[in-house]
Amino acid sequence: MELSLGLAFRAALRRELKLAWRRRGDLLHPFAFTLLVATLFAIGVGAEINLLQRAAGAVAFLCVLLALFLSVDGLFRPDRDDGQLDHLLVSPVPLPLLLSARLLAYWLVHGIGLTLACPLLALLLRLPAEQLPVLMLALSTATLGMSAIGLIGAALTVPLKRGGILLALIVLPLYVPLLIFGSGTVAAQAAGEPIAGALYLTAALSVFLATLAPFVAAVALRLGMD
Known part of the structure; x- marks a missing residue:
């Protein structure tokens, strides 16, 4: 039974990744949005380079979160x-097994994909080079939890024809703890403090959400589509 479930999960994951590849044109929009927001912030700050560098980690997190x-x-x-x-x-x-595969595929394509854009974000936001690895590590961890929250929100609003505002009201507030812990990891590194505490909190919350989300989303889909 465990073997068959494992095979089913791998098959579902392959299918989700193939579908994402077929829709690869859609992947450019989040990347473009991330870079656009970072560019606008850098232009808005102007000559205040010190301010830009201090806020770079939090701004990068916010750009990825919105994208x-x-x-x-x-x-x-x-x-x-x-x-x-x-x-x-x-x-x-x-x-829940199928939704776990969808969550993993979504995180690999969108979460990790956006994390790989961090060098460009670092360049735009004048992020110090020593903070870039920490930012990428924190983002790769936090985006798993963000993806899990998104899975639940999307499942709750999929029956609605215009659920965009409700989706924002559900998802964006739940992103806040991950934003705080994740950007706190970068801030701790910038201040010369240990990053382990904030990073462990981010990872623990993300794993908890990723474990819970497929079951919550499954219930939401069944109730919403009945």
Whole structure:
């Protein structure tokens, strides 16, 4: 049984990654948005280089957070529009397992993908070079939790034709702890303090959310699509 579930998970993960590759044009939008927000912030600060450097870690986190939110609505809405969501709900494979594969694929494509844009963000925001590895480590950890929150929010709002505002009200406030802990990791490194505490909190919260999210999203989908 465990072997068959493992095979089903790998098959679902491969399918999700293939679908993401087919829609690879959509992946450019979050990247472009991230760089645009960072550029606008740098222009707004102007000649205040010290201020820009001090805020660079938090601004980079905020840019990635907002870009990730923009793609959350696409987690289930395309499936609902073309009828694939109904097939997902009646699949013999446990729904939380399928949603776990979707969450992992989404995080790998969007979360890690946006994290790889950090060198460009660091250049735009004048982030000190020694802070870049810490920023990338904190972002790669925090985006897992953000992706899990997005999965729940998308599942709750997918029955609605215009659920964008409700999705924002659900998801964005829940991002705040990850934003605080994640940007706090970079701030601790900049101040010469240990980063382990903030990083462990970010990782623990992300793992907890990633474990819980598929089950909550499965219940939300079944109730919402009945």
